[in-house]
Amino acid sequence: xxxxxxxxxxxxxxxxxxxxxxxxxxxxxxxxxxxxxxxxxxxxxxxxxxxxxxxxxxxxxxxxxxxxxxxxxxxxxxxxxxxxxxxxxxxxxxxxxxxxxxxxxxxxxxxxxxxxxxxxxxxxxxxxxxxxxxxxxxxxxxxxxxxxxxxxxxxxxxxxxxxxxxxxxxxxxxxxxxxxxxxxxxxxxxxxxxxxxxxxxxxxxxxxxxxxxxxxxxxxxxxxxxxxxxxxxxxxxxxxxxxxxxxxxxxxxxxxxxxxxxxxxxxxxxxxxx
Amino acid sequence: xxxxxxxxxxxxxxxxxxxxxxxxxxxxxxxxxxxxxxxxxxxxxxxxxxxxxxxxxxxxxxxxxxxxxxxxxxxxxxxxxxxxxxxxxxxxxxxxxxxxxxxxxxxxxxxxxxxxxxxxxxxxxxxxxxxxxxxxxxxxxxxxxxxxxxxxxxxxxxxxxxxxxxxxxxxxxxxxxxxxxxxxxxxxxxxxxxxxxxxxxxxxxxxxxxxxxxxxxxxxxxxxxxxxxxxxx
Numbered sequence: 001x002x003x004x005x006x007x008x009x010x011x012x013x014x015x016x017x018x019x020x021x022x023x024x025x026x027x028x029x030x031x032x033x034x035x036x037x038x039x040x041x042x043x044x045x046x047x048x049x050x051x052x053x054x055x056x057x058x059x060x061x062x063x064x065x066x067x068x069x070x071x072x073x074x075x076x077x078x079x080x081x082x083x084x085x086x087x088x089x090x091x092x093x094x095x096x097x098x099x100x101x102x103x104x105x106x107x108x109x110x111x112x113x114x115x116x117x118x119x120x121x122x123x124x125x126x127x128x129x130x131x132x133x134x135x136x137x138x139x140x141x142x143x144x145x146x147x148x149x150x151x152x153x154x155x156x157x158x159x160x161x162x163x164x165x166x167x168x169x170x171x172x173x174x175x176x177x178x179x180x181x182x183x184x185x186x187x188x189x190x191x192x193x194x195x196x197x198x199x200x201x202x203x204x205x206x207x208x209x210x211x212x213x214x215x216x217x218x219x220x221x222x223x224x225x226x227x228x229x230x231x232x233x234x235x236x237x238x239x240x241x242x243x244x245x246x247x248x249x250x251x252x253x254x255x256x257x258x259x260x261x262x263x264x265x266x267x268x269x270x271x272x273x274x
Numbered sequence: 275x276x277x278x279x280x281x282x283x284x285x286x287x288x289x290x291x292x293x294x295x296x297x298x299x300x301x302x303x304x305x306x307x308x309x310x311x312x313x314x315x316x317x318x319x320x321x322x323x324x325x326x327x328x329x330x331x332x333x334x335x336x337x338x339x340x341x342x343x344x345x346x347x348x349x350x351x352x353x354x355x356x357x358x359x360x361x362x363x364x365x366x367x368x369x370x371x372x373x374x375x376x377x378x379x380x381x382x383x384x385x386x387x388x389x390x391x392x393x394x395x396x397x398x399x400x401x402x403x404x405x406x407x408x409x410x411x412x413x414x415x416x417x418x419x420x421x422x423x424x425x426x427x428x429x430x431x432x433x434x435x436x437x438x439x440x441x442x443x444x445x446x447x448x449x450x451x452x453x454x455x456x457x458x459x460x461x462x463x464x465x466x467x468x469x470x471x472x473x474x475x476x477x478x479x480x481x482x483x484x485x486x487x488x489x490x491x492x493x494x495x496x497x498x499x500x501x502x503x504x505x506x507x
Contacts, residue, residue, distance in 0.1 A: 082406055100326065102414055109412025119403035122505045123426050133411035136421065167506035178407075185411055 031094055033058045033189055033220050034079060039088035041074060048074050049085070050244040056189070056237075061221045063231040063252070066241035067267060072224045075241065076193045079222065080111040093188055109137050112182030112190040116197050118174040120166035120181070126153065127162040130181045138185065145184070152180040156210050172203030176210055183214075190214070192223040228271070232256060240264045286473035287480045290464055297460030298484050304377055304456055305443045305488070311382035312442065313435075316389025320427075321419055323394055334390070341387040346380075346448050353380035354452035369453075377446075377454040385442045392434045396427030401507075429503045436496025440489045457481060 034056040041049040048071045056062050064072045077083040079090055081097045081104060089096050092111060098104045120129050130149035134140040140148075153159040156176035158169070166174055175195055182190060192211065196204045208230050215221055215234040225231065231238055231252050238255040240248040240263070248261045259265045287294070322334030341349065353376040357363045365375040400423050408418030428435075447458035461481050464470055 080410060082409065105409070105412050105414045105417075108410060111410070113407075113410035115403055115407065117401075117403050119401070119407035121404060121407065121422055122507050123429065132421065133413070136417060137412040165506060181407075181411065 032056060033060075033093055034222065035091040036075070036079070037089050037091070039075075039078065039085050039090060041071075041078060041083065041085045048244050049078070052088070052246055054239065054246065054249075056220060056222060059218045059220055060237060061215045061219075061223065061235045062237045062239055063235040064222065064224045064239045064241055065226065065228075065231065065267075066247070070242045071244040072241050073193050076191050076222060076224045077113075079189075079191055080108050080113055082113070105137070109133065109185050110188045112185060112187035114175070114178050114182055114190065114192045114195045116194040118166070118171070118178045118198070120174055120178055122166055125163050125165055126158070126169070126177045129166070129177060130184045133181065133185045149180070149184055152183050153177070155213075156180050157206070170203060171199045172206045175199065175203075175207045179207075179210055179214075189220040189222065192221065192225065194224050194226070196225065196227055226271070228256065240267070242267070281472075281475055283473045284476040284480070286464070286470060287476045290460075293460050293464065294457070294480065294484070297455070297457035298488075300454070300456040301443070301446050302488065304374070304381065304446045304449055304454065307378045308381040308385060308442060308446070309439055311378060312385035312389050312438075315382055315386030316393055317424065319386060319390035320393040320397065321416070321424075323390065324397060324419070326415055338387045338390055341384050342391070344384075346384050346445055347451050349384050350377060350380040350448055350452035353377070354454075370455075373453045377449040377452045380452060381442065381445060381449065385438060385445070388438045388441075389435065392431045392438060393424070393427055395434075396429075396431035397423055399430040400426045426505050429500075429505050432496055432500035432503060436493055436500070439496070440492055443489050443492065444485060457484065 032055045034054070036052055036054040039049050039052040040047070050071075052071075052075060054062075054075075064075065066072050074083055078085050079092070081090075084099075091097075092107060095107060097107055120126070121132070124132065127146065127149055130152060131142065131145040134145040134148065135142055150159055150162065153162055156179055158173050158176055158180075161169055161173060161177070166177070169177065179190075179195075195211070196207050199207060204227070208227060211221070211223070211230065212234045221234075223230070223235070235252050238248075238250050238252050239246055240250075240255065240259075240261070242263050248255065248259060248264045250260065254260075255264065256268065259268055319334050319337060322330040323338070325331055325334075354373060358372055358376050365372040404422055404426065405418055408422040409415075413421065446456055449456055450459040450462065458481075461477060464477060465474060
């Protein structure tokens with residue numbers, strides 16, 4: 001673990017699971033948090049996810065990179081079933097996601113999601129955005145939820161904007177508010193679907209800083225991004241996806257300096273030269 | 275000359291002003307109750323129409339297509355003569371009360387179909403990401419509809435809802451067919467009086483102004499509300 005984001009306690013987790021090889025419901029400490037098994041998905045005739053297998057351990061930060069249309073976002077969205085899958089299964093904390101209904105809603109609450117276009121609730125203030133989930137889904141008393149929300153907003157640096165509406169904030173502030181909204185649910189894992197792609201360049205770092213901090217605190221994260229700096233800094237694993245397949249899984253250092261597959265080398269040569 | 279003064283003789287209008295006011299009061303009572311009930315019906319219907327359950331969607335679509343394409347007169351006659359008189363499904367033993375509530379029911383059932391369609395177009399203005407974000411924090415379908423989607427959809431269609439309510443207020447005149455005595459009934463009764471031989475045009479003008487006094491403020495209010503409640507994106 002030469003990359004800066006790795007934490008020693010995580011290594012033990014990882015080794016145990018790798019030996020055990022697969023989800024073990026009886027032992028939550030060791031079992032991987034997210035398991036994607038033989039997942040296939042089609043958009044009509046288009047085969048967008050081709051037999052995907054991926055394991056994410058507790059506290060691990062996995063960055064998914066690759067060319068557009070390669071299935072990165074679809075994979076990310078299928079983990080909390082915003083995209084239904086056609087075959088295979090996806091386990092979060094040892095449980096398979098149910099098809100629809102209340103049970104699915106409850107499991108979704110454990111999986112935080114941050115979108116490219118922020119998707120803050122436009123008719124609610126920032127504070128209301130952050131407290132809505134805890135109050136309505138987790139049944140946390142309003143006062144307690146607001147206290148926690150203010151702590152989170154403070155942590156992402158926008159506590160002073162709590163009473164404003166999303167449209168009054170900059171993109172970077174909105175995205176940080178969206179991260180706070182997800183964190184308020186105390187999720188087991190956070191999904192980031194190109195969280196900085198819709199931001200002005202000068203606002204990218206404020207969001208990446210929050211994410212790096214989260215990674216350092218031990219949050220399990222699956223991040224679809226084109227930010228190579230973030231991948232090097234915070235990730236334990238890089239997953240390279242192209243044409244609906246996972247082409248390469250590697251450590252960030254290995255991947256960026258010495259990628260194993262030609263497809264990845266080709267991709268990297270195109271983005272790292274400018 | 276005498277014919278012309280007869281033509282614009284507002285005498286009979288003011289002579290019967292009390293009756294006409296009573297008629298308008300009945301119109302207001304019918305409009306107010308129907309406005310509330312049709313918004314409720316429209317909201318329930320639209321949640322059927324966008325629901326993930328196919329049966330509910332089918333029920334919603336069937337309801338809207340039947341009610342929206344049936345003349346209001348038929349709907350109200352069905353309520354008053356069919357359900358109330360023939361099948362004796364009465365709200366009350368007092369004829370005034372039972373016809374009033376049948377008029378409210380019929381008018382609301384009809385207007386609700388239009389409210390539903392306005393709301394449905396409002397839902398289409400809410401970006402898909404709002405629903406995805408709502409689901410991602412664990413809200414169920416109906417929670418996200420109630421807390422996230424419908425509040426934004428309502429704000430987007432306040433102005434068209436105003437138009438629907440204005441149309442509804444004017445449609446109350448059809449309630450005469452359902453044996454409910456409102457402004458149009460009073461007007462017709464006055465015209466039918468054997469003693470009423472002049473001033474028909476002033477009567478029409480007076481009643482038209484009366485309706486405008488109800489509908490113009492409604493329009494202005496909804497216009498103002500639409501601006502005030504607009505969701506900034």
